[in-house]
Amino acid sequence: MKSGSNLERVITAGQFAVTAEIGPPMDANPEVVIEKAKVLKGYADAFNITDCQTAVVRISSIAAAVLVLREGLEPVMQMTCRDRNRIAIQADLLGAAALGLKNCLCIAGDHQSFSAAGRLKGHPGAKNVYDVDSIQLVNILKIMRDEGRQQGGDPLKTRPQFFIGAAWTPLGDPIEFRPIRLGKKAKAGADFIQTQGIFDVEAFARQMEKVRNLGLHEQTAILGGIIVPRSMMMMKYMNQNVAGVSIPEKLIARMAKAKESAGADKEKAKQLQEEEGTKLAVELIEQVRAIPGIKGVHVQAIEWETQIPEIVKRAGLYPRPSAPA
Amino acid sequence: MIVAERKPFAEIKEFLAPYKKVMILGCGTCVTVCQAGGQAEVDILTSELKIADRQAGKSREFITGTVTRQCEPEMVDPILEQVKRDQPEAILTLACGVGCNFLAERVGKVPVFPGVNTSFYGTALEHGVFAEMCAGCGQCILHLTGGICPIARCTKSLMNGPCGGSNKGKCEISTEVDCGWALIVKRMEELGTLDKLTEIYAARDWSKSFHGGPRKLLIPSVKIAAELAAQAEEAKKPGVKS
Numbered sequence: 001m002k003s004g005s006n007l008e009r010v011i012t013a014g015q016f017a018v019t020a021e022i023g024p025p026m027d028a029n030p031e032v033v034i035e036k037a038k039v040l041k042g043y044a045d046a047f048n049i050t051d052c053q054t055a056v057v058r059i060s061s062i063a064a065a066v067l068v069l070r071e072g073l074e075p076v077m078q079m080t081c082r083d084r085n086r087i088a089i090q091a092d093l094l095g096a097a098a099l100g101l102k103n104c105l106c107i108a109g110d111h112q113s114f115s116a117a118g119r120l121k122g123h124p125g126a127k128n129v130y131d132v133d134s135i136q137l138v139n140i141l142k143i144m145r146d147e148g149r150q151q152g153g154d155p156l157k158t159r160p161q162f163f164i165g166a167a168w169t170p171l172g173d174p175i176e177f178r179p180i181r182l183g184k185k186a187k188a189g190a191d192f193i194q195t196q197g198i199f200d201v202e203a204f205a206r207q208m209e210k211v212r213n214l215g216l217h218e219q220t221a222i223l224g225g226i227i228v229p230r231s232m233m234m235m236k237y238m239n240q241n242v243a244g245v246s247i248p249e250k251l252i253a254r255m256a257k258a259k260e261s262a263g264a265d266k267e268k269a270k271q272l273q274e275e276e277g278t279k280l281a282v283e284l285i286e287q288v289r290a291i292p293g294i295k296g297v298h299v300q301a302i303e304w305e306t307q308i309p310e311i312v313k314r315a316g317l318y319p320r321p322s323a324p325a
Numbered sequence: 326m327i328v329a330e331r332k333p334f335a336e337i338k339e340f341l342a343p344y345k346k347v348m349i350l351g352c353g354t355c356v357t358v359c360q361a362g363g364q365a366e367v368d369i370l371t372s373e374l375k376i377a378d379r380q381a382g383k384s385r386e387f388i389t390g391t392v393t394r395q396c397e398p399e400m401v402d403p404i405l406e407q408v409k410r411d412q413p414e415a416i417l418t419l420a421c422g423v424g425c426n427f428l429a430e431r432v433g434k435v436p437v438f439p440g441v442n443t444s445f446y447g448t449a450l451e452h453g454v455f456a457e458m459c460a461g462c463g464q465c466i467l468h469l470t471g472g473i474c475p476i477a478r479c480t481k482s483l484m485n486g487p488c489g490g491s492n493k494g495k496c497e498i499s500t501e502v503d504c505g506w507a508l509i510v511k512r513m514e515e516l517g518t519l520d521k522l523t524e525i526y527a528a529r530d531w532s533k534s535f536h537g538g539p540r541k542l543l544i545p546s547v548k549i550a551a552e553l554a555a556q557a558e559e560a561k562k563p564g565v566k567s
Contacts, residue, residue, distance in 0.1 A: 111498050132528045133484055
């Protein structure tokens with residue numbers, strides 16, 4: 001075992017892994033995280049704690065990950081390259097390891113302009129860092145863990161033992177380059193991969209075929225990303241605005257039908273759309289699971305984490321393999 | 326070239342307000358090409374200021390001119406002489422930030438104000454459209470990326486891009502901004518060198534860039550040659566023994 005994390009144990013044992021996502025709040029209230037943790041406990045092997053996603057200031061990933069850990073769940077801390085240079089990144093990694101965190105997902109991070117793209121003021125005038133990129137970050141974690149060195153070369157007596165993750169946008173542009181870039185992440189040292197949300201399963205299966213031809217599915221454990229759609233509006237928004245997410249028209253039409261069948265009753269429309277979204281998520285899990293080379297799923301129910309237990313149960317992925325005592 | 330754009334008139338007007346005699350100085354090189362600070366822009370700005378003054382019932386003296394390059398000592402020296410002679414209370418330079426710094430450090434007690442916002446190193450894509458091409462990072466890696474710079478042209482300066490935000494050739498920040506890595510991948514495909522991108526480019530040494538502190542470049546041979554020439558010149562003067 002590289003890290004001794006539960007996620008590593010599940011994947012190494014050849015069991016189909018489930019990870020889910022918890023978004024920390026925009027204020028200092030730990031209860032929000034603790035409540036989400038209580039609801040989700042036992043429904044995934046590990047829980048990603050986002051690192052200021054969409055560049056919005058929130059409780060830091062490490063701090064929220066420790067809150068989750070105290071509730072008896074296993075967190076996957078996230079580390080973006082946007083906000084810290086290699087000095088701060090490595091200091092935080094050492095601190096996170098010292099606090100008992102065992103999984104880390106390395107990502108570039110959304111540009112700071114995203115923070116003001118929605119209803120928030122955000123910090124679009126912030127200076128970004130990008131001292132290292134996500135692939136270099138993966139490699140820094142690997143060198144710290146396996147070679148006992150900091151990026152600059154100084155030795156580490158006690159090594160941070162992370163199970164190293166990276167993200168992959170299989171259907172992002174330029175699409176022919178995406179499997180090659182996944183290969184770079186595997187080569188840099190990514191033990192596991194969580195993909196961008198998949199809706200177009202056929203297109204994803206075609207990319208996975210290329211991935212298998214390159215042998216990458218054996219070098220790193222690929223967990224297919226499942227975004228739980230909550231409404232037709234959300235699906236349309238994601239389809240138009242989120243890079244690498246394309247939603248087939250027939251799926252949007254299904255959601256539209258669910259919405260329309262409620263007539264003018266808004267509450268019912270919400271209910272029916274949420275039910276259809278849940279069904280869609282479960283179907284997507286099953287379809288993605290059937291693709292050769294897929295080792296698990298990563299479920300994101302954005303600001304709707306409470307729905308994850310239902311989805312995991314319906315997908316037949318509950319109970320999760322229990323950790324050895 | 327260095328690309329700049331003229332500052333908004335209101336900003337210029339405000340910081341020139343206290344001065345009765347103002348020198349407005351254009352630069353004949355980069356900022357002339359990008360139509361921010363050449364002689365034409367000096368004339369336009371001077372007219373704008375005169376009109377505003379007249380509307381406010383005021384009048385003041387303007388001295389105007391353009392130097393071929395405000396970043397070169399031999400071209401700036403005559404301006405320093407002119408400043409001593411004409412004694413403006415303030416100088417507004419329409420040169421880039423280099424010119425403004427250079428003049429401010431040499432001109433004595435006269436305040437120097439910037440008339441442009443210096444933006445980037447770039448080129449004209451078409452008339453009136455300029456784009457950033459270089460970040461001056463001090464350690465060129467264009468040979469690795471098909472001649473297209475990931476530091477200047479990828480929003481995140483990624484060395485191993487493109488990130489997940491690349492969308493139909495555009496960057497995640499705007500549909501108006503090309504994804505630098507989409508350009509690199511396309512270019513290297515054309516060249517048949519895409520396989521080079523399977524290599525992982527290691528974390529960069531940013532100390533060669535501004536992150537290492539303000540930079541100086543020393544060319545020893547040129548410096549020594551200039552010193553020798555100066556000595557030889559000195560030796561020729563009457564009354565000095567060589």
